[in-house]
Amino acid sequence: MPEKEASASAVLIDGVADWLMSQALGEADLHDIVGGCCDRLLAAGIPLWRGFVTFRILHPKFASVAIVWRRDERTGTVERIETLHGEAFTSEDWRQSPINHMLSTQIPFLRRRLRGEEAFLDFPVCEELREQGASDYVAWMVAFARDNEPGPHQDGIIGSWSTDRPSGFSDSEIRTLVRIQRRLAVSLKVQIKQQITHTVLATYLGKDAGRQVLDGQIRRGDGEMLHAVIWYSDLRDSTRLADSLSAEDFLETVNSYFECTAGAVLANGGEVLRFIGDAVLAIFPIRDGDPRSACEGAMAAARDAEARLQALNQERAGKRLEALDYGLGLHIGDVMFGNIGVPERLEFSVIGPAANEVARIESLTKTLGRRTLASAEFARCAPRDWESTGAHALRGVGTAVEVMALKT
Known part of the structure; x- marks a missing residue:
């Protein structure tokens, strides 16, 4: 390559490296980092046909993520592939993959010519x-810590570059890719750690509470007064179930019940705040002063929960397991949404009379024989075919509260 042309290419590659460092400093999407890197390498003259990276993540559903870029005319298309726990690192494709080989042998670099006399498949x-058209394949690995245990649970990035140019990658191009891939790994590492932080906080606190903590509300007493629809559901006969089942079977049963109730809340715009034993405390915030939207969201969640429970009980019947049931209380009120506890151990939750009242309303579902009960305040904002069950004295509440039930 002429010196002037080589210098121009070096400037473009410097631009790719600088861009990757800028992504590490900001809040970029992993998908965009990989796609943007490959697009820029292609624009700089690297004959890239396919780019691939994969890494482990800390997530309740997924074990790993792979991002695949493929050239499409002048730029590329990007695909994100998430692998569930239990499916990662167990398939025959995985066992026969270059990635598994590199992790097992701790070889950080692997190249395979795919065409010609030097082809090694x-x-x-x-x-x-x-078969798809590639001529050269270069795989690479960057570990995030030297004391990592070798194997599929190693913390780091594994990737590969492929070209369809008949002659494959040149030595100069491979040197460029080696330089860029380390910067790509740095940029991805920063964003992966940020993503893990968001995931962990959202998983254990809820999305809104997690966001508030990240925004700085971390001191005891930090929080806000919130007008909200409050949901409280509780598994029926849980004590008897716990006594009659093994710990593993009871845990599976409780999680199945949470899929019905908490899953319905999340699917319909609510936020789960706490799992109190086998009870679910959740809210549908009222942010614009009009409670109707939040009430409709809670009612949609209640219908969804019943449909999920019906499907679950049909499945349990096929296994000759007894049916599950729950009680649900719905209420509207003002609650303090924030940090409670001691400075060394805080919990982001709701406190206030309304939170206590909804739990007391739910407790009446057993004595009144109704699955769902609501306060009169809630019923007025969610018009349905309600009927009053009367005014009830609730423990810890000074005045009797009118409790409503849907007509059957």
Whole structure:
């Protein structure tokens, strides 16, 4: 390559490296970092046909993520592939992959020519890529810590570059890719750690509470007064179930019940605040002063929960397991939404009379024989075919509260 042309390419590659560092300093999407890096490498003259990265994540559903870029005319398309726990690192494709080989042997670099006299197709993926048009395959690995235990649970990034140029990558291009891939790994590491932080906080606190903590509300007493629809549901006969089932079977049963109730809350715009034993405390915030939207969200969640429970009980009947049931209380009120506890151990939750009242309303579902009960305040904001069950004295509440039930 002429010196002037080589210098121009070096400037463009410097631009890719600088761009990757800027992504590490901001809040960028992993998908956009990989796609943007590959697009820029292609624009700088690297004959990239496919780019691939994969990494482990800390997530309640997924074990790992892979991001695949493929050239499409002048730029590329990006695909994100998430692998569930239990499916990662167990398939035959995984066992026969270059990635598994590199992790097992701790080889940080692997190259396979896919065409010509030097072709070496010792992994199934090499055959697959050649059939799709690739001519050269370069895999790489960057570990995040030197004391990582070798194997699939190692913390780091594994990736690969492929080209469809008949002659493959040149030595100069591979040197460029090696330089860029370390900066790509740095940028991805920063964003992966940020994503893990958001995921952990959202998983254990809820999305809104997690966001408030990240925004700085971390001191005891930090919070806000919130007008909200409050949901409280409780599994029926849980003590008897706990006594009659093994710990593993009871845990599975409770989680199935949470899928019905808490899952319905989340699917309909609510936020789960706490799991209190086998009870669910959740809210549907009223942010614009009009409670109707929040009430309708709670009613939609209640219908969804009943449908989920019916499907679950049909499944349990097929296994000759007894049906599950729950009680649900719905209420509207003002609550303090914030940090409670001691400075060394805080919990982001709701406190206030309304939170106590909704739990007392739910407790009446057992004595009144109704699955769902609501306060009169809630019923007025969610018009349905309600009927009054009368005014009830609730423990810890000074005046009797009118409690409503849907007509059956």
